[in-house]
Amino acid sequence: MHEQQSHQSGEQAHEEMISYGTYILVWLALIALTCITAVVAGINLAAFTLAVALVIALTKASLVVNIFMHIKFEDKIFKVFLGIAGFTIFVIFTLTFADVFFRR
Amino acid sequence: MSDVAFAAGGAPHGHSSNGGAHSYLENTGKRKGILSWILSTDHKRIGILYLISIFSFFAVGVVLGVLMRLEMLVPGPTGKIFNAQEYNALFTLHGVIMVFLFVVPGIPATLGNFFLPIQIGAKDVAFPRLNLLSWYLYITGAAIILVSLFMHGLPDTGWTFYVPYSIRTGTDVTTAVFGVFVLGFSSILTGMNFLTTIHRMRAPGMSWFKMPLFVWALYATAWIQVIATPVLAITLLLIIIERVFSVGIFDPAKGGDPVLYQHMFWVYSHPAVYIMILPPMGVVSEIVSTFSHRTVFGYKAVAISSLAIAFIGYLVWGHHMFVAGETETAQFAFSLLTFLVAIPSGIKVFNWVATMYKGSIDLQPPFLFLMAFIMLFAIGGLTGLFLGSVATDVHLTGTYFVVGHFHYIIFGGAVFIFFGALHYWFPKMFGRMYNKKAANISLGFLFVGFNMLYFPMLLLGYEGMPRRYFSYLPQYETLQHVSMVGSWVLVIGLTIMFWNLIRGIRKGEKAPANPWGGTTLEWTIASPPPTENFEEIPVITHEPYYHPDAEMPEEHAVPVAK
Structure with missing residues (x-):
């Protein structure tokens, strides 16, 4: 019940914001x-x-995710989910660079 | 031993406990006949729909595989059987069908759909309509791939669609790739559905560490499905864009980078191997506990090792590209990371074996499938070390050794346990029992046929037989023939097994609610389960594998050496 209330107030908050x-x-x-x-x-x-x-791509993505997708105003669990996806992309990029940046 | 039932909170033997509620097989809802299946949002009916579809494609894949082996009857062109181009089409279709239509959706879409909600004490998945949509997307994707066969010639690129060949070939790669793209959405939706279900719909009292290990495995798998599959979708779309609009993304002739394609493809396709193998590992934990009548040794370590495998699975894709032109830095990093996967995999295998230790082992068919799995998976895993190490991979890559290794992991590992899981949950799903003797005989044929078929491939690959060739040198003839005969023995095993299961559905003896003495929630409800699974949502008070009389009396305990 408490969770529901806080969720509703969260929704109202971002509608106003x-x-x-x-x-x-x-x-x-x-x-x-x-x-x-x-x-x-x-x-x-x-x-x-x-x-x-x-x-530039990262800036655009954070604008879309935070404002258009309302993640900035959502519960922590959604931020954790998104964080895992973001971290995975970071790892994938880093390991690909282990190939691309060291080519002669 | 099957006469003993002592599930903690489990139902006693005999038909029971649904309080007269109709089973999901009897309760057709508002619709009749086939419509009551293809329009049903009941997770159990959708699981059965997947089961029928997936095994239909499996049958096609098996036929193609046997035909490929038949082509190896004599060295050189057989002439009358297949020519080189037809052989290319055969291995492409065999790979695409087996990987994308059978083993990737495999256990999660069928048994996962059926048992995930029941094992966590829920009445259905979180999004039942989305669940049905996933099946329709699966069928649509499969239909598109089938259509591609009849348009501009059979695709001949291999299941990996490697560029630049897949961009330059005149066969109908675009349609086949689009089919796989659609299938990906089916996988993503199933993953999202499972994640939400596990997070939001667990019965009261079922904390994370009171979940059955099959659910843990599906949870880890769902994360991979959701995060990795979009990478494949993007990669496949880029192929279509390059083929249709001639944009230079991967083709070096147009300024593209073919190695980039392999990076993107394997970023998905290596984790996909874990989509294939993690759910079977979850099933193993269920079977090993039930038939050893002991709680799973190191439950938490086994649960977390699923997540660890899912995570490390993202870090190793470059080991598919050791000879594809990646740098030495990348070779070093990926080889090192590849060896890390052995740690959580080892945690699982050792804990399963430790679970059996001092257990009261009941050698029923599902347990025998499990024993076959552990042996075949060990061979698959150990041959993987040869390929994960750069020096030996340079010699072995692109040979039959890779084909042998892959089949030991996926067929000997994932698919043998898929069969084992079917034998384990069959009485629960259909309320009837198959003939156990026939099941054991079929396993015997499968085990012998499998090893005859694939072990020679490891030897042939070591001796230099390249994969994907429709012909071979005379020195490979004997092993090729052993392998070919093995494929026939394997087919005999498959035929007996499916005949036995289908006969069991129609004419098998009525099965009690808990024939094996299982302790997880599915064994507390009637067989087959009622439409809404539980009359009342259960409250969970104990760990999932609690066997109350599993403590061995002091006098029977093995003495410890001093």
């Missing part, structure tokens, strides 16, 4: 970041190319 204005701002930010990705792809950043692309 996210306005349409915020959604539009996030949407614009996502478009801007996509444009930056496209522009950066044309610049030779040598070893930093991948790092820059990943930072």
Whole structure:
């Protein structure tokens, strides 16, 4: 019962906290970041190319996950689930780099 | 021994305990006939739907496998049986059907669907309609793969769809790949359903460490299904995009990276091996406890080792690519990580054996399947060490040794226990018993046939016989023939086993609620289970494998050497 109440209050809280204005701002930010990705792809950043692309992608993903998917306002269990998925992707990337970065 | 029933809180022998409620087989709901099956959201009926579909595809896969062996009748082209291109199609279809349509959905979709809710004391899975949708996606994916056979020639890439060949070949790879893509969604939805069910629907009192180990194994498997399968989906979509729109992603001629494909493919497909083997490992824990009449030794270690295998399973995919052009750094890292999998696997095997120690062992058919499993899985695991070590892998990769190793793990491991699990839960599912003698005879044929079929492959591979060749040098003839005859013996075993089980469903003796003396919740309800499983949701007060009279009297205990 207590859990239900806190869940309901959580829902109300994020409904109040996210306005349409915020959604539009996030949407614009996502478009801007996509444009930056496209522009950066044309610049030779040598070893930093991948790092820059990943930072932009990570920023976009966290905006979508936190705001559009409401994870920022959800119970801890959903954050743990997402954290496990995120950690797995991190591990997969790192091990792939063990191949890609050491090629001659 | 089967006359003894002493489940903690379990039902006594005889038909019992559903208070007159109709079994799921009798209760067709609003619909009749086939509609009462294909539109049912009852997890037990969906489990049976999967069982029928999956074993239908298994039969096709077996026929293709036997035909492949038949092609090895003589060295060189047999001429009258298959040509090289047809042989390529045979091993591709055999692989795609066996991997994606049989063994990946395998135990979770069939017995997992049937027993997961019952073992945790729930009336159904968390999302029953989603469960039925998973089956429809499975059938749709399978239908798409079948359609691909009749469009532009049979796919000939092998089940791994390696680029650049899969992008350049004129056969219908796109449709086959799309079929596998759809199948992936079936797997993801089943995984999500199981995760939610296990988190939210356990009976009162069933804490995490009071869950049966089969449920733990399904839990670890569901995580892999949910996290790894999307990687496969993306990889397969990229192949389709490259084939249809000529975008250079993997094809080096267009600036792509073929090794990247192998990375992405194995990021899914290695964990997929654990999707195949973890649920059988859970079943082993159930069977070993029931037929040794002892609680599982090291229960917590066995439970957590499932999660450890699921996690480490993500870190080892590069061992499939030692000769594919990955760097030495990657070879070193992946080889080291591969050896780590042996630790949780060893924890399981040693704990199973320790469970049997001083147990009151009852040699019923499911237990004999388990014994076969432990032996075959040990051979599979040990040959895996040869392949996980870079130096020996360079010699053995791409040979029959890999084929032999893989079949020892997946067929000798996962599928033998799938059969064992069917024999274990059969009386619960259908309320009838098969002929035990026939079951033991079928296991004898299966065990001999299996080893005749696959052990020569280990030797042939060591001697240099490459896999996926439709012909061979004369020096390999004897072992090829032993292997071919083994495939026939194996088919005899399969025929006897399925005949016995199907006959059991129709004409078998009525089975009591708890024929084996099992202690988990499914043995406390009637056979076959009523539609809603439990009249009242049970309250769990003890560990899952509590055998009250399992303590051996002092005078029978084995004396300890001093």
